[in-house]
Amino acid sequence: MSKPKVAFYWCASCGGCEETVVDLAEDILGVVEKVDIVLWPVAMDFKYRDLEALPDRAITATLLNGAIRSSEQEEMAVLLRRKSQYLIAYGSCAHLGGIPGLANQFEREAILRFNYEEAPSVVNEARTRPQTVTEEEGRRPHLPELRHVVRSLDQVVAVDYYLPGCPPTPNLTRAAFDALLSGRLPPKGSVLAPDIALCDECPRKASRPADVAFTQFFRPHQKVLDEEKCFLPQGVVCMGPATRSGCGAQCPGGNMPCTGCFGPTSRVRDQGAKILSSLCANLGAREEKEINRVLENIPDPVGTFYRYGLASSRLRRRADLTNV
């Protein structure tokens, strides 16, 4: 019997997720032995028409990373969905919208204007902007259109499984391949990581006091951080309590607080609202003025609490934006 077919694809992402596939190191040889890679634009040369020529559902699993924010990415998501038995949202961007999802705070016009006209590093006197169709020497090249809204993969097509993380760790990737190849799969729609908060596997867990009374918040660069102690009593926002575990607490291991890339556990619908709830409940202050003085040191709550999950949060996008 022929080997199962696997595809890797990227949409609005930085390339880090592709790295993590390579980070499987020699284990990747084991994977390559057992599967046929039919699409992997970052590493191998395939044509989209080859993909189109495959029968529907011919690919066993597609690992798609990146958020969906252009017409091309939408088309590829639909095509890969049709050609795959399992479509796996790989990494924070496909899972939750990721960092690109923070663009949902701005209108498309504002994004284009800034990036092609106003950014200090831009020299573009003609104010040229990318066009979906242009005419050049008798040819008409087409470019994808930027969408108004950044979306997670499951807001565009049905997704079977999610591999969380920015990027997903090699051990989770390996476990997912093992599960796929052995057919031992959890219920559809599962996130392929433990369903418990990061604190559970954090080496600093023991130093987390039952009662944290914040009197001041610090951003990581504003303070010399203790390498052993829980970040919360140090006054540093750590997303750990509202974030799924499975990464091996690598950021706390490197003396940086969790930024929430694994997204919430299954019991939490809105990661940002949940961490806000937890942090604020633990403030020491009782007077409005004093409370606001302490909270002032969280200057960007949206960027802090929804760093990876704005697109898939309950509100999704700035409420006063339109598709114009």
Add this chain to the structure above:
Amino acid sequence: MSASASPSPPVAPPATWTPRIVAFFCNWCTYTAADLAGVSRLKYAANVRVIRLMCSGRVDPQFIVDALARGADGVLIGGCHPGDCHYVEGNYKMLRRFQLLRRLLQDLGIAPERVRLEWISAAEGERVKAVINEMTAQLKALGPLGLPEKFESWDEEIIALARRAAEAAPADGDAPASAQPEEVHV
């Protein structure tokens, strides 16, 4: 980049529109005050849907964003006066959450008037009436928040995509998440 997104084009709400307010009232003070308002036959705007919780400290900010996302035009939270919480600390927790949540919502384009926190003791039935009437008037002036309708309009581009995909693949290519794929054979 500045966050100076142009506000939505003002779509005049239908003449029949009135705001919908979801209210979370604590069992010991504000809910009892609302009860008192009822028993005292005080009339207040019928725009509020009251949900009784044991304590304002039980109001998870998720409830508030969820209410807004599901079509509430405003959310009102009522708790005991500072120092009077039946559970000692609950109302302070709400106050702290409220301060940051209001800022976060503002950053997400939701006017601060849409979320309001009030301390109303069990004896202040009159205050329940005044707050609800005032908030209803404010929201009337602000107009609908209409998030479900907004989500729908934002998703027009994706609805068009789904339509094109269905046309391109008459088979079960875009199987919904509930459909089980075939077994994997290795």
